[in-house]
Amino acid sequence: MADTDELQEAVIKGDAKAAAAATQAALAAGVTPLSIVTEHLVPAMDEVGRRFECQDYFVPEMLLSARAMKASMEIVRPLLAASGAEPIGRVVIGTVQGDLHDIGKNLVASMLEGGGFEVIDLGVNVEPRRFIEAASSRNAGLVALSALLTVTMPAMKTTIDAFAAAGLREKVKIMVGGAPVTEQYANTIGADGYSESAAGAVALARRLAAA
Amino acid sequence: MRLKLISCEVLFREMCDVCAHAPHPVDVEFLPKGLHDVGSRPMAARIQEAVDRTPRGVYDAILLGYGLCGNGLDGLTARHTRLVAPRAHDCIALLLGSRQRYQAFFEANPGTYYRSTGWLERGKDVQQLSHDAIGVDQSLAELTRKYGEDNGRYLYDALTRYCANYSQLVFIETGLEPDAKFLDEAAAEAAEKGWRFDRLPGDLEWLRRMVEGVWAESEFVIAMPGQRLVASYDTAVYEVKP
Known part of the structure; x- marks a missing residue:
């Protein structure tokens, strides 16, 4: 048409x-x-x-x-x-604690929104506690973590561990990304998914939401 | 002992100083600061080329004057000569003299931009790379010319919003500055971005130990021939794998 x-x-x-x-x-x-x-x-x-x-x-x-x-x-x-159509899923997104880079994170947030997700953007330098609170209060099934520095990447693991400690690890799928982040690192820290690009992040979020 | 140093030019003055005082000859090759902006795989490939060009049997070790630099050293392989790299995430740690000092300052001062002589005088020509690909550092006029008034203004807002996330710019003073030019330039940049300005004393002892061949396991990773450096994303920064 x-x-x-x-x-x-x-x-x-x-x-x-x-x-x-x-x-x-x-x-x-x-x-x-x-x-x-x-x-x-x-x-x-x-x-x-x-x-x-x-x-x-x-x-x-x-x-x-x-x-x-x-x-x-x-x-x-x-x-x-x-019309009562539900979003494909709800994603809590943010740049991890200590890291203030947000251009890539904002891009992924926009792409997810365009991909039919409801996006709750917590901004930058987000403490694990805030990811957990937002995911629980907004009943989000997906959490997306961004980091641009190798020095702040360990905060991704800290955040994932905090979900586990709060007894909420099974309730959310956690995806990670950012320039220095790799698939292997994502596996090492127990993330549910990794994407190299913003477009790939949408496809990944769809797969995780459907899983 | 004879050493080869392959270093980022961002550390030019500091490396020249420590090499000048080294107890043995150090041959130095500087690579462009622009490698920082081309992505980790192309950066690692360029450094590997420099490693591979190094003649066999001449040096006791090849020193890498870099931090992990966003994985820019991840996967580097030692061929015939061992590789020695400081266990640093980036060059700011190298300028501050230890990983612990950088980590402590980083955590206590989120939102800090760092400057040094090298960050101010080196590689401005190659910033074009990140300039076009990411769009940062472009003026409103440039953006509106390229993308039209409405979209240009939107991009300018989107791409400069990061400035609000930062609160201070710190100039790392190593004592090698010839005059106040660098300090003034850094202060002017802070004023322009609306950030607080501060100075922090640098410490070149870590770099000095590197060129002197004092390579404690806690400070340096050593990859023997056939081994490669692999980012470990923990306090050790690197591990070594076959």
Whole structure:
């Protein structure tokens, strides 16, 4: 459908205004809110992720696409809620204690939101206790931890251990990421998943939510 | 004893000083500071190339003038000559003289940006790499020119928000500064970003022990020929694997 192709295009190009207009047009043409997300926003962000991986896109382009996707989501979200559609899952996300880097974390948060997740972003320098409180009070099934420094990576383990100590480790799936983080490290500290990229983080979150 | 030092140029003045005072010859090769920004795998590959170029049978050890640097040293392999690296997460620890001192300062002072002579005078030309790929350090004018008024402004906000997470900039003073130029430049940067400014005395003894060949297990990791350095993400920073 021409209108929704325009939506995908607007998201890929990072044009928030065009994305909002195309969303309104698609809704007016009878496209359901849910299929706007699943058939148009998600594939558009997948394409953005693909371009990022082949270094066609860089962080600024990703941020702009995420912004355009959010413009569409803002229109669609109330409609989804009114129709009783539940988000795919709820994710508590934050940069671990001691670490103040947030560009990558913000990108992942945006991508997850576009991927149909409800995202609770705790910001940077987040103590384990705050991850636990947010996950329990908001009944989130997923927790996403970010770190950019090898010196703060151990705080990921501390956080995972704190979930275990609180008796909540079985209630949440914990995913980790950030430039120095590796799959092997994720396994070593008992995380449930690792992604190398923001786009991959969405796919991972979907797998974990479905598990 | 004869040593080869492969070092990041960010430590140029400090390494020149400790090598000048070394009790034996140290041949030095500096690599660009820009490796910090190219990602850990390309960085490790470039350092490995420098290791592999080192002639066989000439040196007692190859010293690595680096911290783990975001995994930039992870996986480096010793060929015919052993590799010696300080057990440091990054060069800030090397400038402060110990991992413990850095860790304590880091924990007591979250939100600190660090500067030193090398961070101020080296590698500005290659910052272009992170500049384009991540978009940081670009002016509002540059961003609006590239992405249009609305998107440019949005990116500027998104990419400068990190400044609010930091509260101070610290200049590490090693005593090698020729005049107040570096201190002034660091203070000006802090003022521009709206951060508090402070200075912290550096300590080059750790680097000195490295070039002197005093390699305590607690401070240095040694990979013998055929072994590789592997990041351990704990207080030891590295382990050695076959």
